[in-house]
Amino acid sequence: MNKPRALAKSNRIANYVSGLYSPTAHWIVITVGIVLRVAQFLYNRSLTEGEAALALNIIERSYMDLLKPLDYFQAAPVGFLIIQKYAANVLGATEYALRLFPLVAGIIALFFFYHVAKRILTKEAIPVALILFAVGDHLVYGERNRSPCGVARICGLGNAAFAAAHTRTGSSNPRPSLYIGWRCFHGAL
Numbered sequence: 001m002n003k004p005r006a007l008a009k010s011n012r013i014a015n016y017v018s019g020l021y022s023p024t025a026h027w028i029v030i031t032v033g034i035v036l037r038v039a040q041f042l043y044n045r046s047l048t049e050g051e052a053a054l055a056l057n058i059i060e061r062s063y064m065d066l067l068k069p070l071d072y073f074q075a076a077p078v079g080f081l082i083i084q085k086y087a088a089n090v091l092g093a094t095e096y097a098l099r100l101f102p103l104v105a106g107i108i109a110l111f112f113f114y115h116v117a118k119r120i121l122t123k124e125a126i127p128v129a130l131i132l133f134a135v136g137d138h139l140v141y142g143e144r145n146r147s148p149c150g151v152a153r154i155c156g157l158g159n160a161a162f163a164a165a166h167t168r169t170g171s172s173n174p175r176p177s178l179y180i181g182w183r184c185f186h187g188a189l
Contacts, residue, residue, distance in 0.1 A: 026114060029130045033107075036135060040141065041099055053072035053074050054074045055098055056072065058084045058088055059093045077151075106153070109154050112158060116157055
C-alpha cells in the first residue's frame with residue numbers, strides 16, 4: 001500500500017519538475033520580471049547623486065553639447081544621452097521620462113536573454129538562468145535608474161544572440177547586413 005502512494009508522490013514531483021522546463025513556465029518568469037521592472041519604475045524613488053548629475057547634463061545641454069565631455073564627472077554613451085535628451089524634450093524633463101528608456105531596455109533584455117538561453121543552455125539550465133536574470137535585484141534595480149546599464153545588457157545579449165545563431169547554423173556569416181547594422185547600433189549606444 002505504501003508503494004502506490006510513493007509512486008504517486010514521485011509522479012507528482014516529476015510532473016512539477018517537468019513543468020519548470022515548459023515554455024509556459026518560462027513566459028511566467030518573464031512576466032514576473034516585467035512586472036518587477038515596471039513596479040520599480042512606478043515607485044519613482046529619489047535620485048542618487050550620480051543620476052542627478054547625469055540628469056542635469058541631459059536636461060541643461062543641447063544635443064550638440066552632449067557630444068562634449070559631461071559636467072560633474074559623468075560619462076555615458078552618446079547614443080544613450082541623445083535618446084534620453086529626446087525623451088526629456090518630448091515627455092518633459094521628469095524622472096519618469098528619463099527612466100523610460102532604461103525601463104524599455106530592461107524589458108527587451110529579458111526577451112533577448114530568453115532567446116540566447118534557449119540557444120546555448122540545456123533544457124534544465126534555462127529556468128534557473130531565466131529566474132536569476134528576471135528577478136535579480138541588481139538587474140531589476142538597474143532598469144529603474146537613468147544609467148545606460150540596461151542598454152549595455154541589450155547590446156551584449158544581442159551580440160550573444162548573433163554568436164549563438166552563428167554557432168548553431170554553422171555558417172561562416174549568417175546575416176552580414178543585419179549583424180553590421182546591430183554592431184553600428186551597439187556602437188552608438
